[in-house]
Amino acid sequence: MVDVKISGLPAGAALTGSEAIPAVQGGANVKLLVSAIRAGLVKSSGDEGIDGTKAFSAQVLANGGIAIPSGVSLFLGGASGSQIQGTTGHLILGQAGGANQLMIFRPRGILSTANQTTLDYNGTWNFGGDATAKAASRASLGAVGNVGDEDIAGVKTYTGSQVRYSSTAPGHWFNEIGGNFSLFQVLDGDIMQWQLRNNGFANSVIVDMPLRFELANKVITTDYVVRPRTTNKDDLGTGTYNYRNLFVQNAPVTGSDKRKKKNLRHMTDVEEAAFLEVAELESVWEWNVGDRIHGGPTVQDARDVMLNHGLDPWAYSCFCHDSWPAKEAVWREWPAREEAWEEWPAQDAVYDVVQATYDDDGQVLTPEIHIMVSPAVEAGRRLISEAVEAGRELLEPAVEAGESFSFRVGELHAWMLAAMARRDRREREAAELRLASIEQRLAVLESGK
Numbered sequence: 001m002v003d004v005k006i007s008g009l010p011a012g013a014a015l016t017g018s019e020a021i022p023a024v025q026g027g028a029n030v031k032l033l034v035s036a037i038r039a040g041l042v043k044s045s046g047d048e049g050i051d052g053t054k055a056f057s058a059q060v061l062a063n064g065g066i067a068i069p070s071g072v073s074l075f076l077g078g079a080s081g082s083q084i085q086g087t088t089g090h091l092i093l094g095q096a097g098g099a100n101q102l103m104i105f106r107p108r109g110i111l112s113t114a115n116q117t118t119l120d121y122n123g124t125w126n127f128g129g130d131a132t133a134k135a136a137s138r139a140s141l142g143a144v145g146n147v148g149d150e151d152i153a154g155v156k157t158y159t160g161s162q163v164r165y166s167s168t169a170p171g172h173w174f175n176e177i178g179g180n181f182s183l184f185q186v187l188d189g190d191i192m193q194w195q196l197r198n199n200g201f202a203n204s205v206i207v208d209m210p211l212r213f214e215l216a217n218k219v220i221t222t223d224y225v226v227r228p229r230t231t232n233k234d235d236l237g238t239g240t241y242n243y244r245n246l247f248v249q250n251a252p253v254t255g256s257d258k259r260k261k262k263n264l265r266h267m268t269d270v271e272e273a274a275f276l277e278v279a280e281l282e283s284v285w286e287w288n289v290g291d292r293i294h295g296g297p298t299v300q301d302a303r304d305v306m307l308n309h310g311l312d313p314w315a316y317s318c319f320c321h322d323s324w325p326a327k328e329a330v331w332r333e334w335p336a337r338e339e340a341w342e343e344w345p346a347q348d349a350v351y352d353v354v355q356a357t358y359d360d361d362g363q364v365l366t367p368e369i370h371i372m373v374s375p376a377v378e379a380g381r382r383l384i385s386e387a388v389e390a391g392r393e394l395l396e397p398a399v400e401a402g403e404s405f406s407f408r409v410g411e412l413h414a415w416m417l418a419a420m421a422r423r424d425r426r427e428r429e430a431a432e433l434r435l436a437s438i439e440q441r442l443a444v445l446e447s448g449k
Contacts, residue, residue: 271419
């Protein structure tokens with residue numbers, strides 16, 4: 001073979017595989033075809049066994065293939081499955097650490113698995129990271145978290161029969177639009193308590209399960225007893241809002257403790273005459289709205305009797321009079337509200353750039369690498385709250401100015417019965433005196449004296 005420089009050789013055509021190249025094989029000079037050399041190289045298709053460590057000095061990317069940038073290693077097999085290890089983390093495919101997991105994303109260099117994200121064989125995603133990262137994951141899925149505060153839009157319909165709260169701590173709130181009404185749970189000792197409040201803390205209904213109920217700091221029940229919170233202070237009903245009937249097994253018990261009374265006396269002759277006359281007033285009537293016959297005098301007639309006897313009827317607690325000014329209706333109103341949407345613009349993918357490295361001669365050792373931090377996001381929007389039409393709700397109807405007359409019937413009857421007893425006693429004493437006088441006169445006649 002003539003000793004000729006490569007630069008002096010003629011240009012060759014594309015290799016066909018039949019070209020002969022001198023080589024040394026088994027200590028002897030042989031001619032080797034290019035096709036034989038190619039047979040020992042990696043093919044672009046088909047199955048082959050590839051031995052040894054292959055170091056890629058540049059990014060390799062093919063249609064349908066895998067891009068493995070510089071600084072990323074691919075490990076096959078092992079107790080942790082197949083791994084792709086990059087500069088920012090690990091991607092483990094297959095079984096990992098004995099868990100039945102298909103895929104794990106784990107931060108590189110961190111032994112703790114708290115921040116890893118896994119995809120199990122059964123299709124379950126387990127998202128790692130801090131609270132912010134998890135919230136971002138839930139937001140991307142449109143999911144609700146089981147911890148932390150979140151705003152949930154739209155109407156949610158519960159098809160089950162129960163809504164349960166396992167926590168006994170305060171904080172289960174149900175707020176009406178505008179914040180005027182709320183229902184929440186608190187814990188009072190070992191008793192679960194629910195409070196329904198209007199306008200903050202001004203008016204409230206408190207229910208302690210199972211034995212306590214409290215209404216606006218007025219009425220309380222405990223141990224199956226309904227009682228006022230403070231004795232001798234609150235009323236049940238008003239002059240304008242009356243209960244229709246009271247159903248009880250026994251007669252009402254009213255206070256009559258002598259130790260709590262003063263100025264105890266008998267009624268006067270004028271009081272006797274007045275209440276005797278009240279007892280003889282017209283006392284059979286019907287309500288304007290109703291068809292049943294009732295008994296008892298009217299307050300106005302009894303009042304006039306008292307006045308005719310020179311007595312002030314309102315000084316006697318059996319006479320009651322209530323008056324009230326006109327009151328406008330109370331409405332709760334709300335304005336129309338359009339649908340509220342959260343919108344976001346399109347965003348390009350964000351990459352971290354790993355700068356290229358060079359040797360002393362300026363040759364590229366590792367090329368510049370772009371590692372995706374967040375994927376591209378299409379523009380979109382989601383509904384936060386639905387549209388609401390303007391409207392209003394009647395909370396309390398209007399009330400015209402007026403007045404109402406009523407009796408404490410038990411005390412009225414006590415006055416009338418006392419007057420009758422006083423009259424009867426006087427008449428009985430007079431009859432006894434007359435009888436004694438008649439008997440004395442008869443005795444004189446019979447004696448002949």
